[in-house]
Amino acid sequence: MANQVTLDRAFAACAHPIRRGIVERLAEREKDADEGMTVGEATHDFAVSKPAISRHLRVLEEAGAIVRVIDGRTHRLRLAEQPFDDAADWIGQLQRMWQRKFDVVEQFIAESREDAAGARTDGRGSA
Amino acid sequence: MANQVTLDRAFAACAHPIRRGIVERLAEREKDADEGMTVGEATHDFAVSKPAISRHLRVLEEAGAIVRVIDGRTHRLRLAEQPFDDAADWIGQLQRMWQRKFDVVEQFIAESREDAAGARTDGRGSA
Numbered sequence: 001m002a003n004q005v006t007l008d009r010a011f012a013a014c015a016h017p018i019r020r021g022i023v024e025r026l027a028e029r030e031k032d033a034d035e036g037m038t039v040g041e042a043t044h045d046f047a048v049s050k051p052a053i054s055r056h057l058r059v060l061e062e063a064g065a066i067v068r069v070i071d072g073r074t075h076r077l078r079l080a081e082q083p084f085d086d087a088a089d090w091i092g093q094l095q096r097m098w099q100r101k102f103d104v105v106e107q108f109i110a111e112s113r114e115d116a117a118g119a120r121t122d123g124r125g126s127a
Numbered sequence: 128m129a130n131q132v133t134l135d136r137a138f139a140a141c142a143h144p145i146r147r148g149i150v151e152r153l154a155e156r157e158k159d160a161d162e163g164m165t166v167g168e169a170t171h172d173f174a175v176s177k178p179a180i181s182r183h184l185r186v187l188e189e190a191g192a193i194v195r196v197i198d199g200r201t202h203r204l205r206l207a208e209q210p211f212d213d214a215a216d217w218i219g220q221l222q223r224m225w226q227r228k229f230d231v232v233e234q235f236i237a238e239s240r241e242d243a244a245g246a247r248t249d250g251r252g253s254a
Contacts, residue, residue: 004144011142017131020217027224079225084218090147091215097154098206 002086006064010087013063018046019056023065026079036069036078129213133191137214140190145173146183150192153206163196163205 002010013019022042029037043053057077060066065083069076129137140146149169156164170180184204187193192210196203 004147007147008142008144011138014214014218015135015138015142017135020131020134023221024224027221027228029228083221083225085222087141088215088218088222091141091211091218094150094154094210095212095215097151098210101154101156 002090006086007090009059009063010065010084013059013065014084014087016056016059018048018053019060021046022056022060022077023079023083026066026077027083036067036076039075039077042077129217133213134217136186136190137192137211140186140192141211141214143183143186145175145180146187148173149183149187149204150206150210153193153204154210163194163203166202166204169204 025042026037039053039057043057046053057066057068061068063084065080067078067080069078152169153164166180166184170184173180175183184193184195188195190211192207194205194207196205
């Protein structure tokens with residue numbers, strides 16, 4: 001199970017459209033899988049300043065979602081192997097817990113109906 | 128597909144241990160599914176001020192993760208039916224895109240190997 005700080009960082013990293021846009025772009029790119037994309041390729045089109053882009057990239061790196069490979073003066077970005085896996089696990093676990101709760105409620109309702117039907121049958125039987 | 132603001136809010140709502148703690152507590156509680164929990168039940172034990180708790184609850188409500196039912200002076204909280212579904216979908220889609228990318232790379236490597244093996248066989252055959 002992921003620790004709280006890991007989850008905080010992963011979810012915070014996902015909580016901005018530019019950061020989601022960058023990871024989507026890295027995930028979509030199918031060629032040059034090993035090389036990754038330059039920072040320019042991964043971040044052009046986003047109408048924000050370079051310092052803002054740098055901050056978004058830092059948030060993604062600290063969340064373990066992207067990896068930066070420095071090759072001389074070229075910085076290349078790759079998506080991490082299991083981006084946001086812990087975050088996905090947490091939501092999945094929550095939804096399963098919640099589903100089980102509904103299952104228990106449904107079972108209770110079904111049993112109540114059966115009991116009620118049984119009571120009616122018994123009533124008729126003894127009449 | 129969820130819009131950007133919906134995703135921003137869902138991920139931001141997940142990005143704090145107290146907010147995750149509150150939704151976990153609401154998801155775990157199996158009894159009184161319809162009634163929900165009082166704010167006190169859902170938030171006791173968290174060592175933060177009442178105003179801080181109120182802010183966390185507001186973030187969760189705005190993200191559509193929890194529902195507040197006001198019954199006179201008692202506020203009851205329930206988890207929404209599909210908490211963080213859009214967020215889970217976004218991560219899932221990203222991971223599938225990423226997986227396809229690896230599949231393409233693996234296929235390329237496999238085909239390259241076959242080609243290389245074929246070339247060797249051909250070489251031997253014509254020798």
